[in-house]
Amino acid sequence: MEFKAWCAALCAGMMGLVGCGGDGGTNQDSGSPGAGGPGAGGQGGDSFGGQGGDPFGGQGGDPFANGANGATGGTGGNGPTSSGCEHVDVVFAVDNSSSMEEEKESMRDVVFPAFAQALLDISGIKDFRAAVLDACPQPANFHTRGVGGECSFQSGKSWMESSSTDIIGEFQCAADVYSDDVECSGNNDDEQPASAVAASLEPPFSQEQNADFLRKDALLVVVAITDEDEQPVPQQEPQAIHDRFVAAKGGEAKNVVFLGIGGATDCQGEYGSADEADNMKRLVDTFAADNRGFFWDLCEGRLEDGLTNALTAIEEACEEFVPTVN
Structure with a gap:
């Protein structure tokens, strides 16, 4: 699979697992449901929340909703916060x-x-x-x-x-x-x-x-x-x-x-x-x-x-x- 195609697949998985609070994906024997995101509905973003075709967020924010107009974050949405894992x-x-x-x-x-x-x-x-x-x-x-x-x-x-x-x-x-x-x-x-x-x-x-x-x-x-x-x-x-x-x-x-x-x-x-x-x-x-x-x-x-x-x-x-x- 080409890299861009995989990015699209990753996006689909993350939108379901992270952005929408859905189940943990197919083909897994065990694991957790995804954490619910702040809501969908960003405008003008590509599949990873960016504008202008950047597959990893561009101006629209990253795939985990840390910017405006992101595919999983909505306009001005705030993504999940990390409590210490860097x-x-x-x-x-x-x-x-x-x-x-x-x-x-x-x-x-x-x-x-x-x-x-x-x-x-x-x-x-x-x-x-x-x-x-x-x-x-x-x-x-x-x-x-x-x-x-x-x-x-x-x-x-x-x-x-x-x-x-x-x-x-x-x-x-x-x-x-x-x-x-x-x-x-x-x-x-x-x-x-x-x-x-x-x-x-x-x-x-x-x-x-x-x-x-x-x-x-x-x-x-x-x-x-x-x-x-x-x-x-x-x-x-x-x-x-x-x-x-x-x-x-x-x-x-x-x-x-x-x-x-x-x-x-x-x-x-x-x-x-x-x-x-x-x-x-x-x-x-x-x-x-x-x-x-x-x-x-x-x-x-x-x-x-x-x-x-x-x-x-x-x-x-x-x-x-x-x-x-x-």
Whole structure:
């Protein structure tokens, strides 16, 4: 899907989810209804509330109603306010098996570029940082190179900063996953994206290669994708994986948003075959009580729509963000 077309899709989702107080979108197993906006009816705006064709707000205001004549805000409307979330830390974990080529291409070339822009368009968010790793936690190091070589992030760290002048190119490099250094055997122990993220945020990796990635004043967003299922080695229940993420954020469950992407059933979908991701769905359900978990069905394709749902959760989480002290 071309970027402009995706923007239109994102707009439609946000108008329903944010501006109109509707349900949390299609194809999500769990999550919260959208927060009601101040009302529709802006004049002269394009699909994102702008004038003159600017897809991200232009003179008419941003997509979350922070200006005049916005598509979701009405003339002079005021958008939702953030109670403290100004920063977001995002970790993408991608199953790097050969059957995942279509999904990786979509994430790299379509989903992330639009997601990066839309994330900064959420009212109150000033910046984000993003890290990429594959689905093997041995080692759980953030990737600083792709199959073509070193990515040379402008941050000088093992993650990307939104201030980079080439954030899209950096992500595309890292998302072209290099995994020749992994120690997994390939016998299903390399099919554990959520577990790999949890390990990356814990010692020893959080004290060495990935040190200082997590910020106390940032929301943690985890995106885990596989066309099989989450298969922790050694075996671990979804609740235990959930608790590891929460512990990484100082015990504040509402400071974590989790998007699990996998097959809702065994299927032959837009991106090829997918097995039912039962453990992934159960992991998403552990976040449902706080309206922080979303599941997207690979059988339906359209990963960009899955990220649209996640953006809604991110906005709500930012409104309820609780900075940690210790």
